[in-house]
Amino acid sequence: MSYCLGMLLDAGLVFMSDTRTNAGVDSIASYRKTFLFDEKDDRRIVILVAGNLAITQNVISRLEECLEHDDPTCNIYSATSMFDVARIVGSAVRDVFKEEGEALKAHGVEFSASFIVGGQIAGRRMRLFNVYSAGNFVEATNETPYFQIGETKYGKPIIKRVLTPRTSIPEAVKCGLVSFDSTMNANLSVGLPLDLTIIPRDQLGLTESHLIAEDDPYFSNIGKIWGEGLRALFATLPDPKWVR
């Protein structure tokens, strides 16, 4: 399993992903699930992946080959909109399905892959998409300004409670870290280090990437304050006097 989170804020885009993959508990490895495309000054594009690693790596490799061959039908550096970028990712997913779907089915392996695709092309609006394994996709809006893929449930309550498009980037980072902390406490299949990528709106040159590793003092501190604070908050809840 994986856990990836993309947030579309007035201030910009914030992406977070864990790095653990597992095929059974005896085959655990670390893979990056964040792919930042930043070689062209006019755009910043991030793709986060969850699901079957063979499928998601295949999709990313196809996108990279399109860049190498400068194939206009699938080059995300020459796409004219983020909508086109999402279509190119969806199309790559469908190509993998055409090539591998039947063989996977014969082995009883589900064709499971999902992607968070976001970014901005200079002069155009910042957008965030969730691309499904069928290659179709939906877009984040003001009402639900985030997408989660992978192991999403443990970390959803805090996002639902605090995240709005008006949330600042530092607050969104905090919210994401708390969400990952809750998830990693509950589920072994999501693990450190975390990738964090921030694309400020209309300031593509200020895009930043951070790797949050096991010994990260800020993340440890957030986790400690949050855990102790939750227990303290819990202790303030009034007792059910109606229980005998």
Added chain:
Amino acid sequence: MSYCLGMLLDAGLVFMSDTRTNAGVDSIASYRKTFLFDEKDDRRIVILVAGNLAITQNVISRLEECLEHDDPTCNIYSATSMFDVARIVGSAVRDVFKEEGEALKAHGVEFSASFIVGGQIAGRRMRLFNVYSAGNFVEATNETPYFQIGETKYGKPIIKRVLTPRTSIPEAVKCGLVSFDSTMNANLSVGLPLDLTIIPRDQLGLTESHLIAEDDPYFSNIGKIWGEGLRALFATLPDPKWVR
């Protein structure tokens, strides 16, 4: 979906379940998922159910028919241990599978049912089991003194953080209510009212049941304090100064 929770404490057993069932979003209904067997003074037994309603109702009906016919092979009122009670429930699940499994498979319906079975027989120890759809089961221990079935993930973090066997019954009730609050905020398939059943250890006569409905002032208050407290706690987290 459903959400059910059973907690095995030094002080006794606490059971909670929601009452929502759904077959698609246009077929939502309210069914009790807590079954308290309290007609014999020497024992209190609770069964919580999640999964396919036709299967779980069938299992409960079989158990009730065994009581009516006083069938010694499956009468939970004459079972001599909670272990036997769990075996009887597991056996009823297998009987339903024998009768219905093939027809369900032909219609592509998964045989999905799970049960939390707990209680105490006078003079014997209090026990809590999780019975799976294959009829096999595991028992709660000091290390993991609770079981969740159904829509378990949203509400797990708070339980993992605060629940131990030393938790008092009022605190366990609070913990359960916070867990249900987080779940119901995130997932429409879990809904009020909630059933709460408490069996104090070695005081079976003091068993109590509560129904927590939409207008329950205590539950609303807990949800309000918790939600506001979480946002206030979140605001106290230090900002990531390393974000530009």
